Amino acid sequence: AQTVTQSQPEMSVQEAETVTLSCTYDTSESDYYLFWYKQPPSRQMILVIRQEAYKQQNATENRFSVNFQKAAKSFSLKISDSQLGDAAMYFCAFSRSGAGSYQLTFGKGTKLSVIP
């Protein structure tokens, strides 16, 4: 079974500054996917960024980037130039690779506040 751990229940960042959210996971799989999802007060989960485990290059999406350390089973999210709209719950998630069936295993989340 896979587990995902987010050790920071809450974080805050000044507008325009950079913040890093931490995530560690445990799995015996060699091929898998890791995700960061954002959940604003509207409750709708929105994909922020996705990383394929077999790719060594860290994924980047505009102001969002990850630091993927496969050996350490670490997957942190860096948000640059933080904006007020970034305030939300952020969930790290794991999915096994392959077709046929899959499920996301989520961490408990980190609540990010952005200070004007």
Add this chain to the structure above:
Amino acid sequence: DAGVTQSPTHLIKTRGQHVTLRCSPISGHKSVSWYQQVLGQGPQFIFQYYEKEERGRGNFPDRFSARQFPNYSSELNVNALLLGDSALYLCASSPALRGSEKLFFGSGTQLSVL
């Protein structure tokens, strides 16, 4: 195009009752998954359906059941409700059935069991 729609948005039930939650996926999406999100926790996988067949089931009791219709919409049913079933129930859809898939989530149904 419309996103994933869920109904109702809020629901209040009493212990022992039955509830049905509904989900309409994005047009063209054949996979629907259900997740339960208890307050202060991350979502937990309940079911996945693809082409009207159950393709995955999480660690939930038999009181939880689901089905997918020919138009790919889905229902989640919960019998004999317990206080602990109070949660946000999220539906997600995707075009296919791969671990790499981006899931598109609805805004959920907030279920309160009194």
